Amino acid sequence: MKHFLEVFMHIIFLISACISILAVALICIFLFANGIPPMFEIGLGEFLGGTLWKPTNLIFGIFPMILGSIVVTLGALVVGVPAGIFCAIFMAFFCPKKLYRVLKPAVNLLAGIPSIVYGFFGLMVLVPLSQEIFGGGGKGILTASVLLGIMILPTIIGVCESSLRAVPTQYYEGALALGDTHEKSIFRTVLPAAKSGIMAAVILGVGRAVGETMAVVMVAGNQPILPQGLLMGVRTLTSNIVLEMGYAQDLHREALIATGVVLFFFILIINMVFFLVQRRKEK
Amino acid sequence: MSRFRNKPLSLFLWLLVHLAACFTLLVLISLIIYILVKGVPNLKPSLFAWEYTSENASMMPAIINTFGMTFLALLFSVPIGICSAIYLVEYAKRGNKLVGIVRLTTETLSGIPSIVYGLFGFLLFAVQLKWGYSFLGGALTLAIMVLPLVMRTTEEALKSVPDLYREGSFGLGAGKLRTVRCIVLPAAVPGILSGVILGIGRIVGETAALLYSAGTVTGIAKDLFSSGRTLSVHLYALWNEGLYTNEAYGTAAVLLIVVLLINTAASAIAKKLTKE
The missing domain is CATH 1.10.3720.10 (MetI-like)
Structure with missing residues (x-):
């Protein structure tokens, strides 16, 4: 029984340590999945190099x-x-x-x-x-x-x-x-x-x-x-x-x-x- | 200052260094004085009424939300932070690859x-999980944000426990878990506590991470899935609306006082720690 608890808590600690990895992965996945497609929709050059930001006219240059x-x-x-x-x-x-x-x-x-x-x-x-x-x-x-x-x-x-x-x-x-x-x-x-x-x-x-x-x-x-x-x-x-x-x-x-x-x-x-x-x- | 005779360069450097220190102190003092002088006279009992109305921009619901948000965010981040620090310090073997990766990710997170x-909280909790602006989503976002802080301070606290304690415990026949729970953790409590208090400070002062995850609804959040604004978000909203300047000054003063208290508590604990 005691041995079981040792192993169980070891696994709990291990999982906790992995949560920060999971968090970074989630942040990357969600940001990239939602943010990269629109870049190409707008046009990468136009988005990154455009000098006009007029959302009402659908001009997005950042x-x-x-x-x-x-x-x-x-x-x-x-x-x-x-x-x-x-x-x-x-x-x-x-x-x-x-x-x-x-x-x-x-x-x-x-x-x-x-x-x-x-x-x-x-x-x-x-x-x-x-x-x-x-x-x-x-x-x-x-x-x-x-x-x-x-x-x-x-x-x-x-x-x-x-x-x-x-x-x-x-x-x-x-x-x-x-x-x-x-x-x-x-x-x-x-x-x-x-x-x-x-x-x-x-x-x-x-x-x-x-x-x-x-x-x-x-x-x-x-x-x-x-x-x-x-x-x-x-x-x-x-x-x-x-x-x-x-x-x-x-x-x-x-x-x-x-x-x-x-x-x-x-x-x-x-x-x-x-x-x-x-x-x-x-x- | 006779020692600077014929040494203009040394005098110049001496002046530069002292000026920089004065500048730092001056900035802090003027910041505290300005915020308090502008804000405290605007604090009226009506600002602490239970209900927020458009005539009376009360900060009481926001204060209650701040307490709830802090509690909820710590509920997630403190156990996970402590457990992962225990793994890194007590369980992981030297040269373990995982430890390197965890360090890298926590540094990235911070x-x-x-x-x-x-944005992440908005995309994951509000959009993907369809919670909308929710208290729980905001708390989880903040929990991830303060996780590296809790982890790092706990790690430091665990590392500062002498190995003699562990060896003594093992020598008496205790297992690894028992040693950690009964010997190492109690000795590390003050260090962990000061990390948690710093975490509270960050949660209380946070605005940008909450704006689009927990939202800006003015009332007390009814349940975990409704929106509610904390004190910092309340302050930003007041400024943004531009209608409640005096109330905003008052709120800024309250927020500053809270942060001052939290910092004093953290440094008091840290001082106690170094004395022992």
Whole structure:
């Protein structure tokens, strides 16, 4: 009897472990089965390369949204990566212990705040700020980039900090012994040694920025046109889905699911690059 | 700062690093203050009325739905997450191919954006299974979404239990299952708990995955197959309709307070864990 229970639970544990495989398989099957046929129905070139998105006229070109996602993500990296890396350096090498006890939970809290709350923050603070400084509507690439840059901060800080701490202290001490200052030792010796970890952090940040939906919808302006300028509105792949899925019918709905498939491809590629970087790090 | 004399580069780097840290703290503090200052004055008793009407955009049904949704999603994800972590840590032999695949898929799952989960939930539960916008569909979608989080924290917690415990238990003649159930799991409970609380935080804050799986109906969900909106979805809907700005600010404040409480609980447990 006891032996039976052992075997039974072993099987239960095994099945549970397989559920995540099943989940990924289901997600792939349902997205691809529903999203790839409409791509060919619209025409692959027209869908991916078309610059017009007019669902009422059955014109579905998502190139503006692809470009929008890329532009906003690059903007987020410009804001978030330097701030994140420097903040991680501060936490690993400059921070007094007492301050660390405040700063570490603060960064964790930043990671835990829902994206819709970030969206409201952007709407209440960043949009008026942009209106005041640059004039215009305030919603656009710049605002979205700054907000996304803030949102990827905790991811970048967390991963960078742990990879900086993983660098052997001998590196730092050696540089110090050769006469470098504290700052130069860190920037010239420790930072390059943590390169692959920092790369991983940036890739994770890219993944978060590309996939972010609710905050971007609220501050990006959402015009489905090619990005015109830093202050002009832009629509990303994610906001395209969330804005129109509620009322879309027939081919329009299928085109939105196909947009999701394109987004999914982007994420899979980012994940793959992440794995490659991780593997190189382990070697 | 005499140590920076004749060392402008070092001074510059020192400044840069401190500025970045100040920026991070400043962002967090201003975010919390703005949301609370704008939101708390808008909190009136009527916002917590039991019924949502077009005159009074009460958030009470949404709060109740949030509790239900959290409970339901955890009901699926926590047992599965813990069981699969047990398999990965305690049962799988070293070099097992399956472990590599499971790791790969959980990493993939944790990288998928919430809107893609939302589309998946819509396609599988609402369309394929013909449930329409349903509470259960939303909960299952969220369960898949937080599964990697629960798995990873449980794995970490199990790994941190010293092997001496296991060896002692085996030495006294206990079987594998008994060792896991009576020795390893109890020792790992605080770690698992802090993972579950982080999962709750994600469920409470999630919007995009629920919008098209559980839908946006304003009332309390009557059963598992009817639609109901959680607090985050409620907030998005208020913003989207554009009619209830003050109510939206109030709702944002409540949501932020809930998330703050959840995070405090998680870090308190984590702190207790490191002390012991």
